[in-house]
Amino acid sequence: MIEKTMYDLPRADTYGGLLISAGKKILLRKPKGNFGGYAWTFAKGRPLPGESAEQTALREVLHETGYRAEIIKPIDRVFTGTTSTTAFYLMGPLGRQGRCCSETAATCWVDLEEAEKLIRETVAEPGRRRDLEILEVLAGEIERLPFHERPATCAEDWKLQPLPKKRRKIALDIFINERDMRELRKGHFPLEMEDHWFSWFDEPVLHLHRSWTGFCLHQVRFEPAEGGWRAVSAWVNRNPKQYTVTDDEEDRRNIRALLEDFVGYARMVATEGPPPSFLSEGMNLAMQPNYLGSPKVVSGLLQTVIEAAIAFVKHETSLIRVWQTVWILGQQVATGDEFVRMPGWHTPQGLGEWLCQYFALHREPIFAEDLAYPVSEALMALVLKVRDMVMAFEEDPAAEWNPHALTQINALHEWAVTVFLGTNDLLNPGKTIDDFGWRRVS
Incomplete structure (x- = not known):
């Protein structure tokens, strides 16, 4: 007898899974030999004797795509194809992809627009019509999906670099309760420009990458513990071209802080409802995670620029790419929707004039009209x-590098933050960018 579960689907001939990633990508599979006239389609299959719809869908997804998956929610609809009806679950991936069955020629993660193009290559008209209908429903589900129901990240969600051979294993002792472990298993997908981390979970290891470079800095291993889980060890990056920390104890502190930040960030974003009405406008602005009056936000923005400069010196990127990064950041600070600006300060006459003075910029007529120009010029001065x-x-x-170079570059970084916030006259009176330069080590 098949028991009903919270994931029950409408009755259909076949059951399958629609896999989506934290980056709002969709997994498609290419049947071998374009079987049934399908170019690209979704994983599905008929139930085995005594098998529930949930069991069938999870089994078929693993069999046809190589992914272990978790069910997010049922799609309360039946879709009619060439020879059968199908009901689907919305699913998220768990860990890295395994081997697909011989019936699958390939799989790919694509956005909605690319998915539509690939599905339209199907020559069987009923199947093409059904999969386009599924895609339309899927787009709506993705748009309405609340944060707490988000899918987990996967390695294919980001352009990642593997942990280098230069690595070191360190012991950890960090307890994580069950609720927080569920958040860590979801991984971390950077939603904001100043967020420098991407993480994904491959049981029982959490992989931590820098989002800007894709470098893997830590791989944290967990084991079950009473009441939750415990991080017991980690492989840490020791390639000096990718990561400058060499002290094990500093890595332990960094890893603990990252785990706490990921869990806290997930709780913050998942919280629904506006701030209390009694808060002032200034407080409301300050509570925004992308508020340009926040030292943390501005520091993250400038850290991106500094990392780009270091990557250029190490021949890991080109000057054109660096300038593109700087120009995009300048536009985002000036007019972009990514940030919340301080009224009266983020103007050509406010921040623009301040940057000209302290970054020693040559004032151009366009500076008085468009804040993006002085911001970009200041950021490029920082790069140089x-x-x-x-x-x-x-x-x-x-x-x-550690401590001499980091100490001097961090001092420049901290000063630049105060300039962008307009507090440098209080904290660093009279100091300009010309006051910074390499101080030789005796």
């Missing part, structure tokens, strides 16, 4: 200053 400091560091035989 970091470039000069890193090149001087490389010529200093007594200098080490």
Whole structure:
């Protein structure tokens, strides 16, 4: 006897799964030999004797795509194809992809627009019509999906680099309760430009990557513990071109802070409802995660620029790519929807004039009309200053990256944050970018 579950679907001939990722991508499979006239379609199959719809859908997804999956919700609709009817679950991936069955020629993660193009290659008209109908329903489900029901991230969600051979294993002792472990298993997908982390979970390991470079910095291993889980060890990156920390204890602190931040971020984003009405407008602005009056937000923005400069010196990116990054950031700060600006400050006459003064910019007529120009010029001045400091560091035989180079670059970083916030006259009176340069190590 088949028991009913919370995931019951409408009755159909076949059952399947619609896999979506945290990055709002969709998994399609290509049947071998375009079987049934399908170019690209979704995983589905007929139930075995005594098998529930839930069991069938999970089995077929694993069999035909190689992904273990978790059910997010049932799709309360039956779709009619060429020879059968199908009901689907909305699903998220769990971990890395395994081997597909011989019936699948390929799989791919694509956005909605690309998915429509691939599905339209199907020559069987009933199947093509059904899959396009599924895609339309799926688009609505993705749009309405609340944060707490989000799918987990997967390795294919981001352009990632593997953990290098230069690595070190360190012991950890960090307890995580069951509720918070569910959030960590979902992984972390950066929703904001200043968010520098991407993570994905492959039981029992959480992979932590820098979002801007894709470098893997930590792989944290968990084991079951009473009342939850415990992080017991981690592989940490020791490639100096990718990661500058060399102290095990600092890595332990960093990993603990990251785990706490990921869980806290998930709770914050999942919280529904507007701020209390008695809060002032200024408080409402300050509570926004992308508020440009926040030192944390501005620091993250400038960190992106500094990392780009270092990558350029190490020949990991081109000057054109760096300038593109700087120009895009300048436009986003000036007019983009990504940030919440401070009224009266983020203007050509406010921040623009301030940047000209302290970043020693040559004032152009366009600066008085468009804030994006002085912001971009200031960010590029920061890039060039970091470039000069890193090149001087490389010529200093007594200098080490940690602590000498990091200390000096961090001082420049902290000063730049105060300029963008308009607080440098209080914290660093009279100091301009020309006051920074490499100080040789004796």
